[in-house]
Amino acid sequence: EEIKKAGDRAANLTRQLLAFGRKQILQPLALNLNDIITDMNKLLRRLIGEDIVLTAKLDPVLKKIKADPGQIEQILVNLVVNARDAMPQGGNLTIETASVELHEEYASKHVGVLPGNYAMLAISDTGVGMSEETQARIFDPFFTTKEKGKGTGLGLSTVYGIVKQSGGNIWVYSEPGHGTTFKIYLPQLESPATQTEIETKEEAAPRGSETILLVEDEAVVRGLARQILEQAGYKVLEASGGEEAVHLTTEHSGAIDLVLTDVVMPKASGKEIAELIKSIRPDARVLFMSGYTDEAIVHHGVLDSGVEFIQKPFTPASLARKVREVLESEPPAVTGG
Known part of the structure; x- marks a missing residue:
């Protein structure tokens, strides 16, 4: 039993490192983020315990994305556990989805971001928040603010790897004492907006x-x-x-x-x-x-x-x-x- 557990842990660690290195084998499907969040509702509520209130605000007309469902679940679990750990006294956890358009202006200021239409997944907590120093390092493998034995420091780097491998971007906003919001942008399944369309919209x-x-x-x-x-x-x-x-x-x-x-x-x-x-x-x-x-x-x-x-x-x-x-x-x- 112990050997099996150790083997599972090693396999999981390997998967997380592969995800960070963006080398994991993906099985992408056309899927709707709302369906995955709804299906995982019970599991997520069990994960956070009773003193945290979970609210979901899902965009009813959200377009599909192409991603590996298992990895989207991994993103949700990692970010929800992260939010839970930031609220030892309880609090509010909000999961939101929305359709957003990232314009040329935004893309030009963010390395590796392509303009176009994205499905956004936002996870917000009312927890302890993070300093700028912590925010600068949270996606580094093995970086953790948790005490020894409480975390591998791979949760957020795994999320980062999966998002990048799926052609998306991740953005974090946090203030010490005021909680944290993670926003993940994944490309919508449709032809990306052409440059002229984006410019015309901007001119309006x-x-x-x-x-x-x-x-x-x-x-x-x-x-x-x-x-x-x-x-x-x-x-x-x-x-x-x-x-x-x-x-x-x-x-x-x-x-x-x-x-x-x-x-x-x-x-x-x-x-x-x-x-x-x-x-x-x-x-x-x-x-x-x-x-x-x-x-x-x-x-x-x-x-x-x-x-x-x-x-x-x-x-x-x-x-x-x-x-x-x-x-x-x-x-x-x-x-x-």
Whole structure:
């Protein structure tokens, strides 16, 4: 019995190393991610235990992908176990699927990413989160933050290998103390969008001339968002955090039509900053942005449902569209209190 167990463990370890090296033999089939998640529901609930609430939000019109079903199951199990281990006191675990289009702009900034239509699988937890140093190493084989004997350090590197071998990409967003979201993009089974189709869609991005206050602590994201907004015709005031944002709100003599703010920042949250700015400029609209999915954000209690929200990574066209939509929406009702 012990020898058999040791043999199984060795075979499993070999499979994981082969997956990381992208050398595993695949048996790809046309499949729908939603079906696999639904079929594995019972197993996943058993894996996480009773103090974690599992919620699934599946896109009903999700297109099929071509992948090895056993490997997709392996991705789900590894990411769900990872999320469970990050929530020793319990919490919320959200599994989502969506159809997304990755544009030339996004692909050019991410090595090995091809533009086209993808099925996205997102797994979010409300756990301990990760530092930037940990995030930089999580896909390395044998890297683990778990105590000795608790993990091989191969779970996430296996996920990475499978995703890459299936022609996809993986993206992680995490803030210490605020949980983690893994987003996996797998190519949809259809002819990839041609370059001209992508460009035409990008050109259709709506324009405006209003003033937007951009609040984002990450300089790279702030710079990109500013560039997109200015190219779409907007005037942009930028702040790296709450104090700077409030200072700009009081000092700026002209109108501030929209506040575009990150949700999770080091000192004050996006929600707190938005409330402060609204108390000074009640007419300003607010649009939140975050690397977490909208479902995860509501589960985290960071935002209420019904607020305006855009997920990172966004394309120039999707940000321009969302900004226009929020600016043209009905003004929020003023509540007394």
